[in-house]
Amino acid sequence: MDAQKVDMFIMANGKFFEAHHVPQIRERLLLLDDSQWGMVQALQFKDPTTILIVSLLGGSLGIDRFLIGDTGLGVGKLLTCGGLGIWAIIDWFMIMGATREKNIALLQQSLY
Amino acid sequence: MPRANSKIYLVLALACMGGYAWLYLNLSMPDAVSGSDVEMCPIKRLTGVPCPSCGSTRSVVSLLRGNVAEAVYWNPLGFVMVLGLFVSPIWMAYDYFKKEQTLLVFYEKTEAFLKKKNAAWAFALLILLNWIWNIIKHL
Numbered sequence: 001m002d003a004q005k006v007d008m009f010i011m012a013n014g015k016f017f018e019a020h021h022v023p024q025i026r027e028r029l030l031l032l033d034d035s036q037w038g039m040v041q042a043l044q045f046k047d048p049t050t051i052l053i054v055s056l057l058g059g060s061l062g063i064d065r066f067l068i069g070d071t072g073l074g075v076g077k078l079l080t081c082g083g084l085g086i087w088a089i090i091d092w093f094m095i096m097g098a099t100r101e102k103n104i105a106l107l108q109q110s111l112y
Numbered sequence: 113m114p115r116a117n118s119k120i121y122l123v124l125a126l127a128c129m130g131g132y133a134w135l136y137l138n139l140s141m142p143d144a145v146s147g148s149d150v151e152m153c154p155i156k157r158l159t160g161v162p163c164p165s166c167g168s169t170r171s172v173v174s175l176l177r178g179n180v181a182e183a184v185y186w187n188p189l190g191f192v193m194v195l196g197l198f199v200s201p202i203w204m205a206y207d208y209f210k211k212e213q214t215l216l217v218f219y220e221k222t223e224a225f226l227k228k229k230n231a232a233w234a235f236a237l238l239i240l241l242n243w244i245w246n247i248i249k250h251l
Contacts, residue, residue: 060154060163072120072223076127078239079189081165083127084134085154 001032009040016045016103025104028111036111043110045103048096055095059088064095068102120219121207124200131197138173162251164243165189172197186251188242 006029014022029040046068055064060082065074082088091098134152155163171190175183183190203215225231 071226072117072219073123075226075235076123079165079168079192080127080131081153081155081163081168083130084152085157086130087127088154 001029001034001037003030005037006030013045016047016100017107018097018100018104021100021104025107032111039110040107043106045106046099048099051099052092052096055088055091059091059095060085064091068095068099070098070102117216117220118213120216121204124215125204128197128201131193134169135172135176135197138169139176162243162246162249164239164246166246167249167251168193185249187246 006026009029010022010026017025032040051064051067054067058064060077062074062077062082065071065077077083077087077091080087083090151157152169153163153166155161156166165187167187168190171183171186171188172193174180174186175190175194200215207213207215226235
């Protein structure tokens with residue numbers, strides 16, 4: 001695919017991924033066929049900052065985990081008052097990374 | 113090859129250890145950990161309103177002492193917790209020694225089931241009803 005388009009994608013969506021994944025994503029997208037551009041553009045990524053806000057407010061109900069698609073962990077948090085409040089606090093620090101991992105998984109899923 | 117969700121073994125092991133430690137505290141010195149000074153639930157601490165799973169410690173303790181009716185009154189979720197606390201260590205040990213991933217497969221199946229619309233609504237409704245009951249009970 002056109003390098004300009006790829007760089008545009010990286011600029012618009014870079015914040016959704018871990019920094020160390022970005023070069024890989026760029027290389028993978030460069031190899032991509034132009035016909036898949038529309039699909040890549042249409043992917044909906046979760047914003048780590050939004051999820052962090054949700055985690056701060058509704059973390060002990062597991063809402064953050066439900067939102068990023070970790071339903072099992074969400075149920076676990078919901079049924080234990082956010083792991084007696086401890087897991088909820090740990091997740092304030094973990095949730096942004098977890099969101100970015102989910103985003104890259106989504107991208108990989110749609111590319112392969 | 114490690115699968116994407118294989119960290120749930122770690123999460124579950126930590127949760128079980130935490131759960132048993134908390135249960136031990138509650139059983140060995142019930143006076144020290146009851147009352148509002150050691151309110152563990154952050155929602156109840158902040159707002160004064162109980163969360164959907166408030167009362168489940170009391171429920172588990174009642175259940176272990178044989179008071180089933182009392183356990184249901186405190187929080188029906190206590191039954192789920194007792195089941196989880198008893199079954200998951202055994203299941204994890206089984207997977208570990210047999211070098212299998214049966215628990216992980218079960219977890220992924222449950223997760224997929226809960227993501228279905230009807231199941232999700234039913235689950236949410238049950239939790240919501242339980243929450244309303246908790247608030248009415250003033251746990």
